[in-house]
Amino acid sequence: MAYQDMFDEFKKEFDVQNDRRESLIKASRDITSLSKKVIFLLHRIMNEDAQDPSAQSKRASESGMAKLREVRAIYAKIKVELQSDLFWRHHRAISPCLQEYVEAISFAWYLGHSTLVSFNQVQQELSDENGVPFFPLPLEDYLCGLSDLTGELMRLAISGIARRGGRDRARKICVIVRECKTELDKCAPHVREVRKKQAVAAESLAKIEDAVYATVIRTSEYDLSDEILDCIISRSI
Amino acid sequence: MAYQDMFDEFKKEFDVQNDRRESLIKASRDITSLSKKVIFLLHRIMNEDAQDPSAQSKRASESGMAKLREVRAIYAKIKVELQSDLFWRHHRAISPCLQEYVEAISFAWYLGHSTLVSFNQVQQELSDENGVPFFPLPLEDYLCGLSDLTGELMRLAISGIARRGGRDRARKICVIVRECKTELDKCAPHVREVRKKQAVAAESLAKIEDAVYATVIRTSEYDLSDEILDCIISRSI
Amino acid sequence: MDSHWDYVNGLLEQDGELREKIREQVADLDKKARDMAGILDKIHSTPSKSTSRVTPLLDAVRPILHNCHETSAALAAIVPPNQFWRWKDMWSHSIRTVVYAAALAEYLANGSLISLERTSETLGIKEEWKDRFCIAVEDYLHGLITMVNELSRLAVNSVTLGDYEAPIEISLFAKNLFAGFTKLNLKNDLLRRRFDSLKYDLKKIEEVVYDVKLRKLTAPRS
Amino acid sequence: MDSHWDYVNGLLEQDGELREKIREQVADLDKKARDMAGILDKIHSTPSKSTSRVTPLLDAVRPILHNCHETSAALAAIVPPNQFWRWKDMWSHSIRTVVYAAALAEYLANGSLISLERTSETLGIKEEWKDRFCIAVEDYLHGLITMVNELSRLAVNSVTLGDYEAPIEISLFAKNLFAGFTKLNLKNDLLRRRFDSLKYDLKKIEEVVYDVKLRKLTAPRS
Amino acid sequence: MDSHWDYVNGLLEQDGELREKIREQVADLDKKARDMAGILDKIHSTPSKSTSRVTPLLDAVRPILHNCHETSAALAAIVPPNQFWRWKDMWSHSIRTVVYAAALAEYLANGSLISLERTSETLGIKEEWKDRFCIAVEDYLHGLITMVNELSRLAVNSVTLGDYEAPIEISLFAKNLFAGFTKLNLKNDLLRRRFDSLKYDLKKIEEVVYDVKLRKLTAPRS
């Protein structure tokens, strides 16, 4: 009967898509895990004692970017499974790893450039050597990654605040996280997932503000410049 | 400093366990997916028109068991990752696939033997050629698998009920599902996960009872034996 | 930096406008779907499918089905290339009802199962749109299940209205369709649950056939 | 068939009895843990660690730590081979407090960090029990974090009670410990969250050092 | 400043008192609703609607329906102008049961569908109260759905008690009502879900008619 053939076709199609989904989920878990490791690596380098904070940032950023090239290789490998309309069909399977990747790359980028990585820059990273994207980067995933970034920036600001140059870095982070939070708030009504994450971003911002405030209060009783304070402290701790 | 070495050890240990967990989750997904396919296969064979229902069951059971040998091979492959105390350490990662496997094998077993597969029989399947278990089968997972089995038996009973021998099969299934439900209820206070599943098992049992009831009601108006009814019906549908 | 956020906001607004345009077309498609469902509901009081009584219903449904061509074309024009799966949840519900209507109409007219290709044709969906607007296999299957749900009611109501042959035809048709579904490895999703419900429809239809056969209300088949 | 279910029920009852026996031992361990925590809490009103004032506290804690040997042995005897990870959640909370007590006692006595091996020794846990009863790395780390939580309070209270050197020692100790934690790739679990909280303790300790240094209340280091 | 807060608190206190007064009247309305539901439940053991056996039930329900006039008037007097929509959730549940009772009574008495206007009249609700107390369309529709839920039971129980005509009348009535509902563009989620339940009731009624017809239990229709 002709329509039994049709169902045979459907069976094949379902099985193919299911297997594809399973293999994408596996790749997605690998990418998420690698991206998280990059974030830890960045914190690790930034927590080392260093004479030149700006050189330290640069070194961290470069190490991070280098490791993220491994992640890029996985994306390059799975791109065939995401060609044309397959990407959106299986978007849910790889959305978590895209967000974690954006979080990691934007963190590494911030350490190297002191700015937020742009949407197009991330899309460019997710492209082959000729600049052809492996697949379209969904704006939602990019924005969610940025929202998560605020948490990592908060950790960076807090744990480095007593180090040479740490107060200055915390102040700069405060500015960029505040901007990020304000702008993401504007996007939030359009993107459900960002909306859910913004409460955490607000907490992170408040933590940074409190930390910066504490440094101001702490030094307010003394007429000393930042450098002299740094100097006194680094000799004693 | 000596204790930095200790933390380096910890890092290695954490990374090793994490990678192991990830690879177990992947294997677990593969096993779950294969087990589900076996269940579909069994239903598929049982839904074919057949002259000899008992031969059909036997054929289904054998095909299922054969496919489940592929699953067994995966278990054999990951057993090294589950040696000694590793099994319970990563139990949560592979618990879902164990339950699905028990569901599949107990379904195949039922079709071949008309009984519930015993705990020791499943443990034996999960052992090497010398009878040494790959790892200890947790009782919880075995019981959860049986609880899920009731759903598949319900599907079997309902979809085959109008077929030759279907009424008889449904009646037998009703008896075994009722027993299974009663006994699992007794276990439920000790096993949280079974407790959650039992509401579904109760629904399945009620559906089977209703279906068997309907066949009785349907034929109550006629003084005809099951065989004659079967004969009349199979000629007309 | 502002331009960075401006750029992002620009993209969001584009998506928002796209969504709005799709929503409009979907509202339209949904209206058509509900109209057809309303008309086809009358089959349960007009069940004699073999006679001319079914013709007026089909005559009422067909022009609406044909009008779907426009909506299909509009959606294919709005959805960007390769983004079919991004937006399809917006019209899944409506398209399933439309598939149901097309499939039931086909069954009533010719007693046969409409294929996925034939359904696409009926709705004026072109093969080359498949990365923008097409009927996903799942949606097609959902539509067929809805049809069987109604056919089980029809089997019952046919007998009530004195047509003892209809249930037997329906039974054969539904059994074959069910056999097709059996081939599929489904995920634990809505489709699987609805497939489970199909078994009950089949059982109901079979019971009607029993009743009819056992009461010898129908002539024995040669 | 009955014997099948009897067998299953037999296994369940065995597990139940095992759980009951473990629970008893854990209640005992928990009592010891809370007693030690209660004693060590007094450090905040006796903060001069360099003087003999800390000795009575340590003298009170040590015998309790030693008494843990029995509980360790009892648990190692009860838990079946290879089932450490199956049951450990039952005593995680208590063992973390015990680790905290051992680690703080070690710091107060010698100013040094207790190692995982040394902690096991202190509690009388034998290497060969490791598939039945040992200290998981996570639990050891939780205990250390609790210690730093208390050390940050101690830094504050030391100054209140006129000891301006303690915060500086604590600061060096905590910084090194923090550096160790930084090496780890943690999952998004409780340990990660508590590690985040460590940063605040470190910050607090550093602020106390600032205050002390800037007020030149302490002699400059040679 | 104080007077500002007193003003605000005054508003909140007024609302509190109002709520209390409404609660009292709603308790009264609810009692009436439950009483009528209790009486009408007996229809399932007295199903011969064509005979005089239904009369006593209607005689018991009607005075209670009439007594609702008082409650309606009381609520219209308590609710401040324009605040109907603010408080209506408090009595929605009860008013739906009252609508159900009025609608079922109407069907049993005359076999016809009660309109929204007629329901308001029955309960003594005046047009000019519409900013304070009226029947919202949703609540009217909920009441009708509850009636069909009961009618499907009634169809079953009528046959049990030997009345083979009732299901056929009920079937016609329910089919018409269902067709009416199909036309509605229901946005309200709960109402939509309950509308789905209507389909099951209809199917059940159709099956009862089928059983009766199959066995030729009814008098032949002209």
Place this chain on the structure above:
Amino acid sequence: MDSHWDYVNGLLEQDGELREKIREQVADLDKKARDMAGILDKIHSTPSKSTSRVTPLLDAVRPILHNCHETSAALAAIVPPNQFWRWKDMWSHSIRTVVYAAALAEYLANGSLISLERTSETLGIKEEWKDRFCIAVEDYLHGLITMVNELSRLAVNSVTLGDYEAPIEISLFAKNLFAGFTKLNLKNDLLRRRFDSLKYDLKKIEEVVYDVKLRKLTAPRS
């Protein structure tokens, strides 16, 4: 100060020990409850209540019911005066199952509804214990609802095993019980929700009776 805290801790420790003792008795009660439920489950495969086949089940249940006397007495002895309401949540679940067992046994034996007083007697609960151990009205009602849940299954399974009279008896009994429940002004939310489930059971039972009556299965077949 210390003696103050010792006093407070003494109160808390007493509660802790009490809880432990109650837990032991409740475990025992729960075992009995589940055993009886397990035995009564067999009614679905032994449904011919009019014959002697139900006797062995009752013979198995009765001694367990009688054994509950001990547990009741033990609980009444442990719970301090006036503290019934403090601890009752610990055994609510088990006592509801026990009530269900007693109520079903009574129905199977005599076809009648067990009263609250009679249930207390059956379990050996003395009136004078009411400040320590008794059956709360809610728990009694929960037990009855569970019984009706099982009776609706029993109606179905009786027919399967050829007993066409049982559903009719069950229907009368359940209708009466339902009418009783309808009178109650239930405030308790859980009880209200479970009362709604009663309606489904009743409907189910009515449909079984319908099937039997429609086919005239209770009358002797010619």
Place this chain on the structure above:
Amino acid sequence: MDSHWDYVNGLLEQDGELREKIREQVADLDKKARDMAGILDKIHSTPSKSTSRVTPLLDAVRPILHNCHETSAALAAIVPPNQFWRWKDMWSHSIRTVVYAAALAEYLANGSLISLERTSETLGIKEEWKDRFCIAVEDYLHGLITMVNELSRLAVNSVTLGDYEAPIEISLFAKNLFAGFTKLNLKNDLLRRRFDSLKYDLKKIEEVVYDVKLRKLTAPRS
């Protein structure tokens, strides 16, 4: 019969269209609300409220507040008489943000608390619209709480930017506002929970004032 359903459907369709029109205006109001919130966010990097630095922010917010007049008028024109309470949930979220913006602007400009009446005026809401469009007391209170949430951040960030006077003013203002809230008998659960959050804000502000006073940062330094 048909005209009856047409009438009912007419009512439902009207509601649907109304909802669509309101949604449009609310989208507009929400845009304005979010724009103002975005501008006022900058206060945390421009905190010197005593200087002219706050003026540009107020200059940016005021025209938007004024533009709300149009939206208010539009909503008052769309919402049918008496239906304020029916639709207000649609704009509650936005209006609360608008109230927050108006209240914060008032505080920044004059250091005073905006009253409910004054807020209505600011948004161009006329007294005579109160059956169609006004500010519910709850929404006003929500807006005030949001303002205090921001003021506690402002106290912190003012100090960071060297303004030690601001926290003291904020503290007085917040304490008064808190005392006002304490008088209210809040029944609304959400409002109650948010009122609890006020306590945290107040504590935070008090701690900032403490830091400033302790270090005598407000007195001129010698």
Place this chain on the structure above:
Amino acid sequence: MDSHWDYVNGLLEQDGELREKIREQVADLDKKARDMAGILDKIHSTPSKSTSRVTPLLDAVRPILHNCHETSAALAAIVPPNQFWRWKDMWSHSIRTVVYAAALAEYLANGSLISLERTSETLGIKEEWKDRFCIAVEDYLHGLITMVNELSRLAVNSVTLGDYEAPIEISLFAKNLFAGFTKLNLKNDLLRRRFDSLKYDLKKIEEVVYDVKLRKLTAPRS
């Protein structure tokens, strides 16, 4: 049969009426509790507890505390014998606030910790009512924790208002209270969580003392 249901319903109705009566008294108790909390909140702007400035607050609180005698007596009269534990959740929230007020008043007046017995006396609760109305240990402990929450704010605000001695007294009092709590074997989850919050309060108070001592702001102790 009917009388059986009437009996059951009678029990349920009694409970309903009882609940209503208790609700009224609790509303009264709650009003008093909120009034006292409002008055005591002013301590944060009047912190000089050693001077006569605290006297007016105590003078305002004491008569309200005394007025609680009436409510206590009313509740003891309404609650049936043995049913204390059944109804106590209704007033737990209010009684905890009352305990807080009594405890804070005691601390402000005499610097000492109020005992459970003394609290009962203050509220006019008689020993012989203990099966109907008394203060449960948990509620007493909750009240004490609330007091410490406020004392940590008071430590901060005292310094702000130039009283540098108060934090030191508060610190000693809170440390003792904390040590007392540490001895308790708390099973109750909520109480455990709130006990954790005590640690934060204690830490805050210690930090205030630190700030004061560091700057040598207090008079030198002999």
